[in-house]
Amino acid sequence: MASKVIQALYTDDDVLMHAVKKVRADHHHIEEVYTPFPVHGLDKAMGLEDTRIAITSFMYGCLGLAVAIVMMNYIMIDDWPQDIGGKPSFSYLENMPAFVPIMFELTVFFAAHLMVITFYLRSRMWPFKKAENPDVRTTDDHFLMEVGIHDNEDELTALLWETGAVELKVTEKES
Amino acid sequence: MYTFSNRLKIGSFIAMAVGLIFLAIGFISAPSTVEEAKAIVAAAHDDGHGGGHGEVNAHEGGNEGHGASTAHGEEAAHDASHDEHLLHQLQNRPWSALYVAAFFFFMISLGVLAFYAIQRAAQAGWSPLLFRVMEGITAYLVPGGIIVFVILVLSVLHMNHMFVWMDADVVAHDKLLQGKAGYLNPTFFLVRAAIFLGGWIFYREYSRKLSLAQDESDDNTNFVKNFRWSAAFLVFYLITESMMSWDWIMSVDPHWFSTLFGWYVFASMFVSGITVIAMISIYLKSKGYLENVNDSHIHDLAKFMFAISIFWTYLWFSQFMLIWYANIPEEVTYYIARFQDYKLPFFGMLAMNFIFPLLVLMNSDYKRVNWFVIMAGIIVLLGHYLDVFNMIMPATVGDQWHIGIPEIGGILFFGGLFVFWVFNTLTKAPLQPKRNPFLEESRQFHY
Numbered sequence: 002m003a004s005k006v007i008q009a010l011y012t013d014d015d016v017l018m019h020a021v022k023k024v025r026a027d028h029h030h031i032e033e034v035y036t037p038f039p040v041h042g043l044d045k046a047m048g049l050e051d052t053r054i055a056i057t058s059f060m061y062g063c064l065g066l067a068v069a070i071v072m073m074n075y076i077m078i079d080d081w082p083q084d085i086g087g088k089p090s091f092s093y094l095e096n097m098p099a100f101v102p103i104m105f106e107l108t109v110f111f112a113a114h115l116m117v118i119t120f121y122l123r124s125r126m127w128p129f130k131k132a133e134n135p136d137v138r139t140t141d142d143h144f145l146m147e148v149g150i151h152d153n154e155d156e157l158t159a160l161l162w163e164t165g166a167v168e169l170k171v172t173e174k175e176s
Numbered sequence: 177m178y179t180f181s182n183r184l185k186i187g188s189f190i191a192m193a194v195g196l197i198f199l200a201i202g203f204i205s206a207p208s209t210v211e212e213a214k215a216i217v218a219a220a221h222d223d224g225h226g227g228g229h230g231e232v233n234a235h236e237g238g239n240e241g242h243g244a245s246t247a248h249g250e251e252a253a254h255d256a257s258h259d260e261h262l263l264h265q266l267q268n269r270p271w272s273a274l275y276v277a278a279f280f281f282f283m284i285s286l287g288v289l290a291f292y293a294i295q296r297a298a299q300a301g302w303s304p305l306l307f308r309v310m311e312g313i314t315a316y317l318v319p320g321g322i323i324v325f326v327i328l329v330l331s332v333l334h335m336n337h338m339f340v341w342m343d344a345d346v347v348a349h350d351k352l353l354q355g356k357a358g359y360l361n362p363t364f365f366l367v368r369a370a371i372f373l374g375g376w377i378f379y380r381e382y383s384r385k386l387s388l389a390q391d392e393s394d395d396n397t398n399f400v401k402n403f404r405w406s407a408a409f410l411v412f413y414l415i416t417e418s419m420m421s422w423d424w425i426m427s428v429d430p431h432w433f434s435t436l437f438g439w440y441v442f443a444s445m446f447v448s449g450i451t452v453i454a455m456i457s458i459y460l461k462s463k464g465y466l467e468n469v470n471d472s473h474i475h476d477l478a479k480f481m482f483a484i485s486i487f488w489t490y491l492w493f494s495q496f497m498l499i500w501y502a503n504i505p506e507e508v509t510y511y512i513a514r515f516q517d518y519k520l521p522f523f524g525m526l527a528m529n530f531i532f533p534l535l536v537l538m539n540s541d542y543k544r545v546n547w548f549v550i551m552a553g554i555i556v557l558l559g560h561y562l563d564v565f566n567m568i569m570p571a572t573v574g575d576q577w578h579i580g581i582p583e584i585g586g587i588l589f590f591g592g593l594f595v596f597w598v599f600n601t602l603t604k605a606p607l608q609p610k611r612n613p614f615l616e617e618s619r620q621f622h623y
Contacts (some may be wrong), residue, residue: 059538098497140585 006032006174007157007164008135011144014040021046024148027160030146032174035139054123060114065111069104101130135172178465178602183199184595191592192350198585202270213263217576264337270582271336275327277586279424280448280564281594282320283441286451288313289380290413290442291480296383296406301617302476305469307387308607309457311411313449314380315595321373323590328369328424332362338572341430343378345475351430360427368423371560372416379409390611417442425564426570432510436495443488448560449530450480452552456598459548471544472623478543482533483557490531514566517575521562561587 011059013019017040023033031047044138074093077100082090139145146166148157154171161169209211260519262285292310295303331339340346340353341360347353353360383402388400418438426437434440454477460466461474499507514522537543609615 055540097498098493101493101497 004031005150005154005175006147006172007150007161008170009146009148009161009164009170010136010138010143010163010168010170011146012167014043014144016165017144017146018043018046020131020146020161020166023164024160026038029114029157029160030149033090034147035135035145037140037142037144040144055115057113057119061115062108062112062140064115065108066104068111069100069107072138073100075105177605178460178607180597180599180603182465184599186597187600188285188592190497191588192596193383193592194591195585195587195589199270199589200583200585202273204533206267207268208267211261213266213607214259215553216266217262237598251340265573265576267336269576271327271331271338272572273582275324275338276561276564276568276583277590278320278323278327278617279518279568280561280587281316282324283445283564284448284452284594285316285320285449285598286417287315287442287445288315288453290410290417290446291405291449291453292383293379293409293413294608296403298411299403299614302473302621303613304455304471304609304612304618305621306477307612308458308602308605309460309466310379310453311387312318312598312602313452313456313603314384316597317380318507319593319597321377322588324424325369325373329366338428338431338568349618355434356430359552360430364595365423365427372420375409375412375416379405380413382601383409387609388605390612391606393611396613401603417445417622425567428568429510432507434495434499434507434510436491440491441490441494443484443491444560444563447481447484449535450477450484451556453477454481454549455553460549460602460607462546467610467618470622472621473544474546474549475540475623476545476621478537478549478552479517481549481552482537482543485533485556486531489526492526492529497565510570512569513574515580517577518566518570521573521577521579522566525559525566526564528555529563532559534557 009020011020012155017036021031021034021043025046025048034043034047036043070093070167077096078090078093084090088099093100133139135147136143136145146161148161150157150171158169207216239344239372288310288444292307292314294300295307295310330336332342334342335341342362342365343357345358383405386402386405388399390402391398421441425441426433438526443561457466457469457477461469496511499511502508532555533552536548563578565583
């Protein structure tokens with residue numbers, strides 16, 4: 002990671018998309034892009050890998066299903082198989098329809114909540130976290146692209162002006 | 177313009193011919209007397225465990241002793257009524273095989289009609305490219321609906337015993353059926369069926385006419401008209417579809433009732449219809465006729481297949497679990513019959529209609545792989561055939577069911593007719609509408 006970065010501000014997501022494509026075509030490394038809202042196709046233009054969060058969610062769902070089955074089997078069948086209103090507590094399968102609502106809900110519960118927690122962990126979000134925002138305008142109506150500088154400041158500046166940037170700023174990257 | 181490929185045409189004719197022969201074999205080999213019925217069952221048992229005649233007798237009489245020759249008068253009377261019951265079940269088998277297959281293919285085109293009306297009423301931007309495919313499939317509504325109607329008329333004329341409430345003798349001894357006679361009587365039954373079919377066929381023909389007129393016109397009045405008719409049709413459809421499911425399917429078990437049955441049948445026809453749209457679109461695309469249909473359209477259809485499969489399972493389970501849980505004798509017999517005599521089709525259907533599409537169509541990438549969608553579609557269609565089979569057969573043939581010559585004959589005949597009629601209609605109009613307001617959006621659709 003470059004210690005010095007150049008921050009280019011844009012006012013339009015279309016211009017930003019073209020700029021991202023051009024910068025990548027010129028083989029410069031884009032460190033980060035800050036936008037006020039999701040820009041459709043930006044991840045593809047930046048060449049980011051697909052998210053795997055859906056796969057984690059599927060596995061969490063399987064875990065939730067297993068938890069429900071083991072729990073209901075232990076409580077209702079193994080531990081104390083009472084006759085409750087004539088329901089057949091002889092085996093799990095015989096009484097399964099009664100457990101399906103719980104199996105379903107726990108599957109969804111695990112899949113949803115653990116996936117959200119995974120998302121928070123992976124994107125480093127938590128309460129009292131210091132906001133990583135190079136320019137406050139990027140949460141309102143500006144788009145910011147951050148490109149690392151490797152002894153090519155002049156060339157990069159010219160390129161970024163050319164892509165329609167409204168403002169350029171060279172800063173030391175924190176940490 | 178689409179040209180009907182010769183191989184497909186010949187294939188559909190062969191399927192129809194073989195299906196007709198199989199159905200004829202089914203009807204000819206059905207017994208006409210009690211003795212024949214007993215012989216058929218005895219032969220089936222001999223195949224099973226090589227037992228002698230005595231064993232068969234014992235089995236039929238419901239006695240425990242072998243070679244029951246000491247039957248009391250009461251038991252003899254019971255035997256006679258049992259034998260007659262058996263005869264009716266065996267006679268019903270080819271009729272039920274015919275009816276299940278006729279209804280299955282009819283319900284596919286009705287499900288597509290509902291999907292089509294929803295796409296029009298919702299002004300969906302992705303689907304106009306597929307409208308002609310859907311219109312082609314709904315064309316089968318006319319021959320398929322007429323055939324189903326004819327089968328119902330023949331049932332009213334006592335050609336078979338599929339609907340017991342049509343038998344005046346039975347009703348005379350059955351308080352429950354007498355109570356329902358205000359609704360379940362042959363005249364009103366046929367009048368209702370005619371109204372349902374008339375309404376559906378009218379909407380289909382009129383919407384198709386407007387759709388073709390829109391291509392040639394220079395404003396959007398036809399499109400707007402079609403939008404209004406589609407919205408009105410959906411109201412009509414929801415009411416009539418529910419009543420149709422009581423009439424045509426639930427009334428084979430006239431002692432039994434379920435409130436969400438109409439929705440359940442709807443989910444089954446909806447998912448089969450969407451599956452067939454996807455399969456025919458993929459087929460036409462592979463032959464180069466739908467160049468503007470891309471993987472995103474297929475992806476959307478596969479998403480519908482996935483979601484409605486789960487919706488079907490939700491309704492199946494809701495109906496089953498409520499009845500299983502409360503275990504009220506008058507309701508639960510429906511499932512007891514299926515659990516005892518239909519274990520494999522009943523639970524096999526659940527695997528094919530739920531677990532298989534759930535696992536296969538969950539992945540977003542797989543929904544774009546065309547052969548994957550075709551493979552899932554075949555399983556889903558077979559599963560929903562079994563679904564109709566499980567709804568009709570236990571009431572008409574009971575434990576005398578098989579998936580043998582008459583059943584396969586029914587599938588082949590109506591499958592052939594369906595393919596012939598649908599693809600023949602596809603040749604009648606260009607496969608891409610010319611000036612639908614959403615056409616450009618659909619052409620560029622990308623997910």
